[in-house]
Amino acid sequence: MTVFHRNETRDPLPEALRGGVIAIGNFDGVHRGHQSVLDRALQIARERAIPALVLTFEPHPRTVFRPDQPVFRLTPAPLKARILEGMGFNAVIEYPFDRQLSQLSPHDFVDSVLLDWLHASHIVTGFDFHFGKGREGGPAYLMAAGEANGFGVTLVDAFRDENTSVVSSSLIRSMLCEGDVVGAAGELGYRFTVEQEVIGGKQLGRTLGYPTANMQLPPEAGLRNGIYAVRFRRADGTLHDGVASFGRRPTVDANGAPLLETFVFDYSGDLYGQVCSVSFFGHLRDELKFDGLDALVAQMKRDDEEARALLSGVRPLSEIDLRLCF
Structure with missing residues (x-):
């Protein structure tokens, strides 16, 4: 699959990808x-034997309009593209979102992006999709534009979970802020996953018998501090179970920056500099301050055992979960 970045040179889309079915949306989280x-x-594209593409926007629009309040991204662009590739899309179009694009009229968006550049034959989006300056382009406008310009439009109703709640990225973010990674997985359809480069630390874990792979998550990451049962994927694709701590290490370094520290089971190699992923299967406990290192190590042993027990019986929730975590 190819990821295309629309740029100022107006590079044409490759001929083989023109005239396809375009799914439009931000799709942060790629949830259910x-x-x-x-x-x-994908279904429409298969029926017509034409390409299936995703048109999304980078960065997240809220980051442009409220840079002082960056959004907690559930799936940063590279991870989102990999999930979409696994689903079967031929390409992801990451269209640069800036204030100039936000001022484009609905008419100009349809003409310059959907028709002149993508040569779209069919558009699929959510029932509440709005676009163009002041969000003036809505579902009715898109349907009329399709009729006038010869492309089809399918609007998909809101998806509700088993509790009849509408699944949304905001709901999932709130669950993760509470440490409810099991609930978040139910809404996502797969285990919440982060992906970062492994960085050096103070190597205290190594001296305690628990060397960790450390990752610095973005400051806006809303995951609750605590201890989690996780699955760790190395850069070469190899999977390991593990137990991870996210937080400020109150027993040894209460003033440090928040870190995700993963003790990777049954692995002793060098991970520094590798971009690895961590998938969250269960919240074991909150972060605690212990009365000395002996008490901390005793608790770490209990965490290790609990994580191994939890992970021994896990099963994939979906094809996406299978590809990410199994």
Whole structure:
């Protein structure tokens, strides 16, 4: 699969990708609601034997309009593209979102992006999709534009979970802020996963018998501090179970920056500089301050045992989960 970045040179889309079915949306999280839109686009593309593409926007619009309040991204662009590739899309279009694009009229967006550049034959999006200056382009406008310009439009209704709640990225973020990674997985359809470069630390864990792979998550990451049962994927694709701590290490370094520190089971090699991923299967406990290192190590042993027990019985939730975590 190819990821295309629309740029100022207006490079044409390759001929083989023109005239396809385009799923449009931000799709942060690629959760079950998003998947209902994306699956419909894939179905139409298969029926017509034409390409299936995703048109999304980078950075997240809220980052442009409220840079002082960056959004907690559930799936940063590289991870999102990999999930979409696994679903079967031929390409992801990462269209640069800036204030200039936000001022484009709905008419100009349809003309310059959907028609002149993508040569779209069919558009699939959520029922509440709005676009163009002041969000003036809505579902009715898009349907009329399709009729006038010869492309089809499919609007997909809101997806509700088993509790009849509408699945949304905001709901999932709130669950992760509470440490409810099991609930978040139910809404996502796969285990919440982060991906970062492994960096050096103070190597205290190594002296305690628990060497960790350390990652610095973005400051806006809203994951609750605590201890988690996780699955760790190395850069070469190899998977390991593990136990991870996210927080400020109150027993040894309460003033340090938040770190995700993963003790990777049954692995002793060098991971520094590798971009690895961590998938969260269960929240074991909150971060605690212990009365000395002996008490901390005793608790770490209990955490190790609990994580191993939890992970021994896990099963994939979906095809996406299978590809990410199994």
